[in-house]
Each structure stands twice: as structure tokens, then as C-alpha cells.
Amino acid sequence: MQRRKFIRNIGLSTALAGMGGYQHLKANPEHRSSAPHAFNLKYAPHFGMFKHHAGEDLVDQLTFMSEQGFMALEDNGLLKRSEADQKKIGAALERLGMTMGVFVVDGGDNWKTSLTTGKDEFMETFLSTCKQSVEAAKKVNAKWMTVVPGFYERKIPIGIQTGNVIEALKRGAEILEPHGLTMVLEPLSDTPDLFLRNSDQSYAICKAVDSPACKILYDIYHMQRNEGNLITHMEAAWDEIAYIQIGDNPGRKEPGTGEINYLNVFKYLDEKGFKGIAGMEHGNASPGLEGEKALIEAYKKADSFK
Structure with a gap:
């Protein structure tokens, strides 16, 4: 009897190990969801967001x-x-039926490596990283990648800077477009030294580049800080917006922790027929397991517009 029990346990352990190393679920079976929640939008967490539930292993986290519906x-x-x-x-995403969202076209210290200057060295770094991004995208079946043009250059007129950025993005689009890839320009609020800060500015640049490989990443947290009036600004730039990111303000945590009415924002995105990704680019308001549970519940609440 003891021998049969031992063999049964060995078999169970082997099976679980083969399913992406389910050590966290063995130790914490209460954390396993009986059925994934059916969200209305395609929300995208990042690695580390649920590490207290899933541990450090990337496949376990995915x-x-x-299992939570993300x-x-x-x-x-x-x-x-x-x-x-x-x-x-890439293999785990395919097995789980998940979609890869953005990664950053990171050419080093991206904010200081500015395309606004028109310098060959920055252009070459950007184009080289675009080529590297094509190869990485193939491995994870990615379509979108974030581009930040860099710092505002005070010694160069704004129109010349804009022209330099447009030229760089046109050349980047030539690399990405044949592969069906799209760089999404992200206006940011981190520092006023950044060149790209507003959705109308991003819209004008995308229209000038005139390529399906160059669109807007509308980060709701950053745009609340820089321009507010979120739904009106999204509506105005809608035909150039390809990607959404989330974060409440102040604090850059999950919906419901700040001033943004995410229930209305998510309802608007759904009514627009948005089928893309809404990236959860924010921190957890509270630490540990309880903080992760609260984050999941916050998304269920903000997504409950139907």
C-alpha cells in the first residue's frame, strides 16, 4: 500500500513538473482558478506583477x-x-493562447539617445535596434514595439526636430512594415525634457510617416498627467491609436486607486470596437499576495461595464 502511494505521488509530481513547473500550485492549490474570468478587453500584465502567487519562473507566471483571464x-x-x-x-504564449504585447525598441539609454538631433550615430543605433526587434518579435509572435524618440533638443528649432524624428521613423518603418510589425510612439510625462508629450503631436507625426508600421501608444496614465480630457483626446486621434496602456493617477497603480474613471474609459474602448491590447503598465498598490488579489479584483470591477 505504501509502495502504491509512493508511486502515485511520484507520477503526480512528474506530471505537474511537466506543466511548466507548477510548484506554486502544488504548494498553494487555493490560488488556482477553476475557470478564467472573461474580461471584455484584452488586458496584459507584465512579469513580476503576480510573483507572490506564481513565483519567479516565467512560464509559471504566464x-x-x-488562469485569471489575462x-x-x-x-x-x-x-x-x-x-x-x-x-x-514564445512557446508558453502559444500553448496558453495568449497574445504578446509591446516590448521596447531599446537602443541603450533611450531617452537620451535622441532622434530629434538628426545625428547619424543615433539614427544608426535606432535602425540597428529595429532590425534586432524583428528577430525578437519572431520568437514571441509580437506585433507591437514601443518607440520613444528621445529628448527635446533646445539648440534646434522644434520644426527641425520634428522633421528629424519623422525621417528616422520612416526609415524604421521600412524595416518593420515588410514583417507586419508596428512601432507605437509613446508620449510620456516623466520629464518635460522629453520631445514627445502629447497625443496631437504624436498624431501629426504618424500622419507624416504614413505607414501602418508607425502608430500611437496611448498610455492613459501619462496622458492624464499631460493633457487630461482622455476620451475626447482618444477620439480625436483614434485612427492612429494602435495600443493602449493603463495606470491610475496619481501613483501609477491599478484602476480605482486614483482619479481616473476607468469604468467609463474601458466602456469607451469597448464601444469603439477596440480589439487590441490594454497593457497593465503600472505597479501594485499594495504588496504581497493580498496586493495581487486586490489588483485582480480592481480589473474585474473596472471591466464590469456590461
Whole structure:
């Protein structure tokens, strides 16, 4: 009897290990969802957001995300990961039926490596990183990648800077467009030294580049800080917006922790027929397991517009 029990336990352990190393679910079966929640939009967490539930293993984290109903992933640092890890992430996403969201076209210190200057060295770095991004995208079946043009250059007139950025993005689009890839320009609020700060500015640049490989990433947190009036601004720039990111303000945490009415914002996106990814690019308001549970519940509440 003891021998049969031992053999049964060995078999169970082997099976669980083969399912992406389900150590966290063995130890914490209460964390396993009986059925994924059916969200109205495709929200994308990032690695580390649920580490207290899922542990450090990347595949375990992806599995936990999918079990909660999050069917996409963002990984800003994908280009810095090993080829083996990129392939592992891609295989797990395919197995789980998840979609890869943005990663960053990171040419080093991206904010200071400014395309506004028109300098050949910055252009070459950008184009080289675009080529590297094509290869990384193949491994994870990615379509979108974030581009930040860099710092505002006070010694150069704004029109010349804008022209320099447009030229760089046109050349980047020539690399990405044949592969069906899209760079999404992200206006940011981190510092007023950044060149790209508003949605109308981003819209004008995308119209000038005139390529399906160059669109807007509308980060709701940053745009609340820079321009407010979120739905009106999204509506005005809608035909150039390809990607959404989320974060409440102040604090850049999950919906419901700040001043933004995410229930209305998510309802608007759904009514527009948005089928893309809404990236969860924010921190957790509270630490540990309880903070992760609260984050999941916050998304269920903000998504309950139907």
C-alpha cells in the first residue's frame, strides 16, 4: 500500500513538473482558478506583477495570468533577455493562447539617445535596434514595439526636430512594415525634457510617416498627467491609436486607486470596437499576495461595464 502511494505521488509530481513547473500550485492549490474570468478587453500584465502567487519562473507566471483571464503579456525588456528565454516565452504564449504585447525598441539609454538631433550615430543605433526587434518579435509572435524618440533638443528649432524624428521613423518603418510589425510612439510625462508629450503631436507625426508600421501608444496614465480630457483626446486621434496602456493617477497603480474613471474609459474602448491590447503598465498598490488579489479584483470591477 505504501509502495502504491509512493508511486502515485511520484507520477503526480512528474506530471505537474511537466506543466511548466507548477510548484506554486502544488504548494498553494487555493490560488488556482477553476475557470478564467472573461474580461471584455484584452488586458496584459507584465512579469513580476503576480510573483507572490506564481513565483519567479516565467512560464509559471504566464500560466497564472491566463488562469485569471489575462490573455496577453507585456515585456518591455524582451530585447535584453537571452534567446533561450525569448523562445521559452514564445512557446508558453502559444500553448496558453495568449497574445504578446509591446516590448521596447531599446537602443541603450533611450531617452537620451535622441532622434530629434538628426545625428547619424543615433539614427544608426535606432535602425540597428529595429532590425534586432524583428528577430525578437519572431520568437514571441509580437506585433507591437514601443518607440520613444528621445529628448527635446533646445539648440534646434522644434520644426527641425520634428522633421528629424519623422525621417528616422520612416526609415524604421521600412524595416518593420515588410514583417507586419508596428512601432507605437509613446508620449510620456516623466520629464518635460522629453520631445514627445502629447497625443496631437504624436498624431501629426504618424500622419507624416504614413505607414501602418508607425502608430500611437496611448498610455492613459501619462496622458492624464499631460493633457487630461482622455476620451475626447482618444477620439480625436483614434485612427492612429494602435495600443493602449493603463495606470491610475496619481501613483501609477491599478484602476480605482486614483482619479481616473476607468469604468467609463474601458466602456469607451469597448464601444469603439477596440480589439487590441490594454497593457497593465503600472505597479501594485499594495504588496504581497493580498496586493495581487486586490489588483485582480480592481480589473474585474473596472471591466464590469456590461
